[in-house]
Amino acid sequence: MKIVRCDRELETPLVDQTLRDWGHELLLLPEDVSEDGLCAAAADCELLLMCYTPVSARVLDAAPRLRGIVKYGVGIDAIDIPAAHARGVAVVNIPGYAEETVAEAAFAMLIALAKKLPALGRVMQSDGWAWPTEQWLASDIAGKTLGIIGCGKIGAALARMAGAGFRARIVGYDPHKSPEEMNSAGIEPYDDLHAMLTECDFVSLHAVLCDTTRGLIGAAELAAMKPTAVLVNTARGALVDEAALLDALRHGQIGGAGLDVFSQEPVDRQTHPLRELYTMDNVMLLPHLAFYTAEAMRRLELETLDRCREIIGGRPVTILSNDPRLRMGAATR
């Protein structure tokens, strides 16, 4: 079988070696492959693995033998899922491979910003020392309110860490979770996002990116936040109106931001509209690597191989995600 794996920069040696050991032809493509390039490569391919590369209806039309797409990761926003299902192509992701992993990274950014660690690190490098003046006055996590937007696997893991571990008050907004589910995850449920935002000292985004969540945090939501509040985003860049975020940070409308994800990736710091963020002391930027630990990669590779085995063997693919978009019409060819 011909198999194409996009996004070869994200190395998955176990997956690659195993697929080859099983006797398949494996073609690796770079993350910046063009749509035309992907169409050409996918022409006779039966299984497509991708992490970030967009899979459009046009790509699907160019791949008449395709049986399944394995997103080796969680977010399925780059795949035209209705188009895949309409063509009988199964789509599967790997939910939960990094729930603690990403929650830890989000929490690490939240703590770092509360304690002003990025700015203190920079001042130690440039000036060699800093005195305990107002500028460096940091903040505790204990007793503060953390708002979680999107209370699925990663959001719930963060609630456990910050609530039980750090004695923060945890509030949450997720229109698809019942109050009972939220309460049992230790999260006080809010059905009004703005009302929640006004109470938060920290806000962390963990919602899926879809039509209804694109731009969920815009100028009005940023204006509702406390001027000291810190926003952390490890979910998807496009959940936030990034121009509005830049404006809010410029004008001190919020206290800081920690971003692992951007609407345009990779970020070119010379030309990116958000390049000013690189100069801000109250901002911490990461290159979309919140998931990238040895443990998470091991889980990701093993689960990916399980899903590949099902598609190659013509068996129904196991959908572990609760995302309704994957749960509908997921029959393999």
Ligand SMILES: NC(=O)C1=CN([C@@H]2O[C@H](COP(=O)(O)OP(=O)(O)OC[C@H]3O[C@@H](n4cnc5c(N)ncnc54)[C@H](O)[C@@H]3O)[C@@H](O)[C@H]2O)C=CC1
């Ligand atoms: N930065 C990184 O390295 C990684 C980022 N991610 C991102 O994190 C996201 C969350 O991952 P999981 O927690 O595993 O997914 P999940 O599917 O368990 O949780 C997502 C939650 O978003 C909620 N949601 C849907 N619409 C919403 C809305 N309008 N407002 C608020 N919440 C809404 C859903 O009900 C669900 O509970 C992924 O979709 C992905 O984009 C995931 C893995 C790694």
Ligand SMILES: O=C(O)C(=O)CO
């Ligand atoms: O798993 C995901 O969705 C990620 O963002 C990391 O690849």
